[in-house]
Amino acid sequence: MSNPDILVIGGGIAGLSAAAALSAHARVAVLEAEEQIGFHSSGRSATMLHYALGDRLVRALTLASRGFFENPPEHFSEIPIGRRMPVLVHAREDERAALDELDAEISLFAELERLDAAGVHDLCPLLKEDALYGIADRNGIRLDPHALLQGNLRQLKSNGGELHTGARVAAVRRRSALWQVTTEQGEVHSAPLLVNAAGSWADAVAKLAGVAPLGLEPKRRTIITFDAPPGTELDGLPFAKTVGDELYFAPESGRLFASPMDEVPSEPCDAQPDEYEVALAAYRMEERTIVKVPQIHSKWAGLRTFTPDRHPAVGFAPDAEGIFWLAGQGGFGLQTSPAMAAITASLIAGQKWPVADVDKEELEPGRFLRQAA
């Protein structure tokens, strides 16, 4: 495309979903550094839609995204982008107050069932007997990130948009009313508007354009997979999470996966699992369940990138014309992607504001710059 209206930097779920939504209104090209889309955070997640993470704002964005996953548009119909998986948050006696608090918060967004010890073990027989209380959301959704990424890509392309992979943006310059972007390979692209959806690298990309960084904090999270005890009915198992951020596990391709819910500060990078968190995942699995983890089948890590207030930053940069931030998706970037893409299209293409329970000001990137000043 010789002269797009919008260049989106980043071919993860944030960049591709925004590009797909924007392509109905403008000529859009996506630049992705890697040879494949979703190589970083978007391809390494736990792939759940649930309400037990984040706060009111994150839950509101998640709720606003549900309709998309339940009734996906045309370009998403080839492979299902999600399937029902119950979500169980469980607690020991000493964690009961925290469960009550979470119950009150989530109940504003989802229909929850309160479970006693028998109900908890009926839904998840792998938990140890000290799991005495639970809340269950039978309508959790296990997402398929690859189907989601491909659906967005199909939508983008069907509207005449483009994806360039192997296109790592190395320099950004303002040339009259255009942003001129040069990739490491020497390709040059220009457009009046740049959408910065570079995930963990979004601050680094901003600096290339002379825009003040937001103070994004990438944090590593680890996942391991291993065999379930023989005879386990994997199909019926929920995504099970401790009420505190200690452990979650769920069925995964004929096995189980688990995360110790680590948040280790990291530079933007191709995150690799660290032996300590791998061992911690196995330890916590054995601490909270009857499962033994003598052997780990596979392991990976990815970065969850947060703004200083852990709310995403979506909106125009206050300190440069034609730069739009779409960053800080933390641990909820898949499940909120439809709402965030719709918000992006609303702010850039002047569409109706799509999420009644969220104010534009709550997402404004300028809030961090005001604080810094």
Ligand SMILES: Cc1cc2nc3c(=O)[nH]c(=O)nc-3n(C[C@H](O)[C@H](O)[C@H](O)COP(=O)(O)OP(=O)(O)OC[C@H]3O[C@@H](n4cnc5c(N)ncnc54)[C@H](O)[C@@H]3O)c2cc1C
């Ligand atoms: C272990 C783990 C579990 C998670 N679980 C969940 C979950 O259950 N539910 C949920 O909703 N979310 C979950 N998440 C969070 C979710 O994965 C992220 O919020 C989301 O993927 C962020 O998407 P993104 O597009 O911003 O980032 P990314 O997918 O990282 O995409 C950013 C892209 O920008 C590209 N890029 C960077 N710099 C440049 C440059 N200079 N030029 C061109 N391209 C560039 C990168 O190559 C990358 O592909 C989890 C994450 C992890 C790691």
